[in-house]
Amino acid sequence: MLGMSKSIFRRLLFSFLATVLLGLGLSGILVSSFARTYIYDAKEEELLRMAKKVNAAIKNSPRITRSLQNTLISYDQSFDTRIWLFDTNGKIVATSMQDEVFTGKSVAVSITESVLQGKNAVSELQIEGLQDPMLSVSVPWGEGEKVYGGIILHAPIEGVERTAAQMRETILWATLFGVVLSTAMVSYLSWSISRPLRTIERTATEIGRGNYSERVVVDTSDEINDLAQTINTLAEKLEKVERERHHLEQVRNDFLANVSHELRTPLTAIQGFLEALQDGLVEEEEARQKYYAVMYSETMQINRLVDDLMDLMKLENNEVTLARFPVNVAELINKIAFSFTPEAEDKGIDLAVETADDLPQIYADPDRVAQIMKNLVKNALKFTEQGEVRLIADVDDKYVRIRVQDTGMGIVAEDLHRIWERFFKVDRGRSRKDKGTGLGLAIVKELVELHEGKCSVESVPGEGSTFTVWLPTVAYYRPVSS
Ligand code: ADP
DSSP: OOHHHHHHHHHHHHHHHHHIIIIIIIIHHHHHHHHHHHHHHHHHHHHHHHHHHHHHHTTTSSSHHHHHHHHHHHHHHHTEEEEEEETTTEEEEEETOOOOTTTOOOHHHHHHHHHTTTTTTTEEOOTTOOSSEEEEEEEEEEEEEEEEEEEEEEEEEEHHHHHOOOOOOOOHHHHHHHHHHHHHHHHHHHHHHHHHHHHHHHHHHHHHHHHHTOOOOOOOHHHHHHHHHHHHHHHHHHHHHHHHHHHHHHHHHHHHHHHHHHHHHHHHHHHHHHHHTTTTOOOOOHHHHHHHHHHHHHHHHHHHHHHHHHHHHHHOOOOOOOOOOOEEEEHHHHHHHHHHHHHHHHTTTTEEEEEOOOOOOOEEHHHHHHHHHHHHHHHHHHTOOSSSEEEEEEETTTTEEEEEOOOOOOHHHHHHHHTTTTTOOOOOOOTTSSSOOSSSHHHHHHHHHHTTTTEEEEEETTEEEOOOOOEBBBHHHHTTTT
């Protein structure tokens, strides 16, 4: 992370410095050169103006006289500029300095030519005998046709150079200041970028370690904030997946615990009886037969549990396919009731069937519907001590509604929604004689839903329960038109 902040810092610094150096430095150099040219032009203008003034004073004096010489001296003093006069041959004939150093020397042919043609000339010269580089302008001496030669004005250009140098120095300082300022700004910028990034990295590491409840909190509203939000969304999803995984694990553990519990009870009983028999503790044949019968029934219970479990697993894994065809409900429930008659008679419970006339056929797998009905009727008889169990079938819209009503113990309201859960038994302490697996209603629910039907329960504790199952009619499932 430190590396990252360093590289952000380096990149920002590089671009800032490049901008400052290119922007300030380069434009400074350009500006100073433009300014130099501008000052030169201004100086040149001024010299030309002065030269024209000098010419105005001497344009009618073709001869070098004392008075002309004095005029030149006085202009030299008032303009602080050296003045030379040259004749039509380009030979210097008079100077304002009164020295004879330059007198008699020739000026450049190009200057002489342009002056004789009536044009001005400008040149930057290093003139022999003059220390500083000079800016010179030449104008014709005379007027119109009468040109006697030329007037040259010299001004040192040192001042111009000094101004340009000052300007460059100022720009250099400004650039240096810009470099220092941009380094400070880059430090702040890279800190303000890397700080939230570091927070994000810390949180992401925590999330990576499995702390899915961690969230990134950054106080920016830029792309870094977007990144933080994306990471938070990711963490939320991970947290959800983890919660689901945890829940599944819980369900799996509960399931294993329930299966073990359901198996252990009959196995412990069988083991106890076997030990007693082995140890020869049961001497009477009659008692022994009783022991065998109990062990047999416990074995049957384990069988039932395994069958129910297999059934439920297959249903939950969508491995059960229904063999559906039109089924006569009245016939089916009468058969079921008939098979439970002995059990009902044993308990002294009245078992009755009521079916509506012209009951439509349902489109179902008859074996599976029989399984549903058996589970419900078995429960009704199991949890009813006296009174009656009624099987009622009638039409309800597109379904045939089958109700199993009993006058048994009923179910308290808080357990009503839980009885469809696998392994749920209202009273775990009830007598072993009941021998439920707690899977019956879970299987009923799965089977009904597989038939695209629905089921519900109503109950009044102490008065009885009604389990209702709706199964689709043939007409509903396969409309006549098709
Ligand atoms: P079990 O094998 O225990 O009957 P079920 O899944 O069939 O398992 O039923 C779950 C629980 O619902 C039962 O243990 C019982 O407590 C309650 N129950 C089911 N049917 C009835 C009923 N007709 N009357 C009262 N309680 C019932």
